[in-house]
Amino acid sequence: MSYDKKFLISLYQRMSLIRKFEERVKFLFLEGVMPGTIHQYNGQEGVAVGVCSTLGEGDVITSTHRPHGHAVARGLSIESLMHELFGKVTGCCKGKGGSMHMGDLEKGMVPAVAIVAGAIPMATGMALAMKMKKQPNVVICFMGDGAVNEGAFHEGVNMGAIWQLPVVYVIENNLYSASTPIFDMVRLKKLSDRAAGYGIPGVTIDGNDVLAVHEATQAAIARARNGEGPTLLECMTYRITGHSRRDPCNYQPEGERKHALENEPIRRFHKYLLGEGLATEAELAKADEENDVEIEAAVKSAMAAADPAPEAALEDLYV
């Protein structure tokens, strides 16, 4: 498939934006300036960007405890996300969500659900609503590899299958459920084999190849929009940062980690674009610089923004 140069650079720029966002957030967090805890997305950018680059207005994603990459890929503003991480009322959830619950339905992302597999039935229900309303949209349900062992996965995916709903269940298989190797916890070679149990297609692809993710998602969405129901799309990837906070990843073998660093999606795509003559060094550097500027502006405005009044905690429950 051939792509427009502008589109290819936009994929690169968006992946780089996620990486830079995460690196900046980690620094702010370790400095003690940013409150809370964080689960970061470094290394998995190919999945979020590859998937979300296929979406349009009215399509909705659901996310997990590791939602920063999804939010950036879906196009929530860096400013609204940074403000949320700092717990400001100007954040995307007015400071009531934080890292693990960022989202904004108007921008196509429901607040992230930080219970593993917890959002899968909800994603199915959103797709049911689209079908009932004859709305020509799709739901993307992101989940980690660990989610496939939860009961909610079974209940949610099965309902999506029996009602042939417009939803794509995307497994980001980074090989570890927190620190536990996923393939110690399933007797399967591929997590997408679970699809057979629901009578839907299961596909496993290289999740660090942003174009492969884009194309596989397009195919799944075409099925979904055509009323043919869900797809279980497993994207093989790797988390090149800790599970959360200060995790040194001692459970990741050195060789595996080294290979993963060479194979990570941004470096790979950078090399690909230059190698194929699809972009110049200067064009990609410019994209990186623009990202830096955007992130710094967001950090600055977030740190300057007023904290919420403590009593604002009492608002936003009932109308």
Place this chain on the structure above:
Amino acid sequence: MARLSIAEALREGLRDEMIRDERVFCLGEDIGIRGGWGGAFTVTLGLENNFRNRIIDTPIAEAGIFGVALGAAVMGLRPVADVQYGDFLFCAMDQLVNQIAKMRYMSGGKLTVPLVMRAPVGSTGRGAQHAQNLESFFISVPGIKVACPATAYDALGILRAAIRDDNPVLIFEHKILYGSKGARAEADAVDASSEIPSEDYIVPIGKGIVRREGTDVTIVGTLLMMHRALQAAETLAAEGISAEVIDPRSLVPFDWDLVNASVMKTGRAVIVEEGPKRGGWSAEIAATLAETMSDYLTAPVTRVASPDIPVPFAPPMENFYRPDANRIVEAVRKLLVAA
């Protein structure tokens, strides 16, 4: 005007609301199977004939049901999701407590979750797992309104209010009060039918009602216990004791104005709860009255509730478990003697 049972009133309410608002739909187990029962207690019986695409039968998958309902609600539909027995809500607790109750709040108030949940409760000869009263679990979850209609009039009015509410509402219904017919009839059914006006009305969630006026003691009870409290009041009247019976009709929000006004008058309160006494909703009411109404109370607030055991099966043991009119009468007598 027509006299309807709770099951019939709920059915008419669902029908009316689905006609009035095309966003309303029902989902649950066995609710629209042709030749089936219309749910465990006949509430949706026959609705599938008129609303084939809006009476959605689900797999036996309670977490899935409530999660799907949440997703549909977030997208602007108004689902009514039910379980066959309230006990099955435990299979869906993550969806109920972590997702449904918190989604609006976590979004900073940007999302609304117009979701109605229905669950039958009450000990009715089915042993320990089809019998529990779950109200106490849910009153401690901010983000879910909890209603408990004891009559057909209230069941319909509360259902309408719940469907039109932009927040999650959990309606507990009592198996003995449904008035289900045919194969789904209950052996010890209590008549909770009402004359139902033909005009559209709602019963606001959070608004209680005085079922019987009195001056000596306030008895608070919901669902079946409200009916038992009325029986007790009748017995007490014969002894010259004037009991006021209050049906709060919902536990969250709670009609404190109504209960407080009654306690100011009577100076005594007995809270009746079907369900274990330990950590029950009656404890919450009693504690709040003790905190805020001590100037008016002339006797300790008393609770009548079930013992702290699972619901037993054998009828003599189940009757021992569930509070009845005699137990309420005893509690009131004790209070008045103490005074």
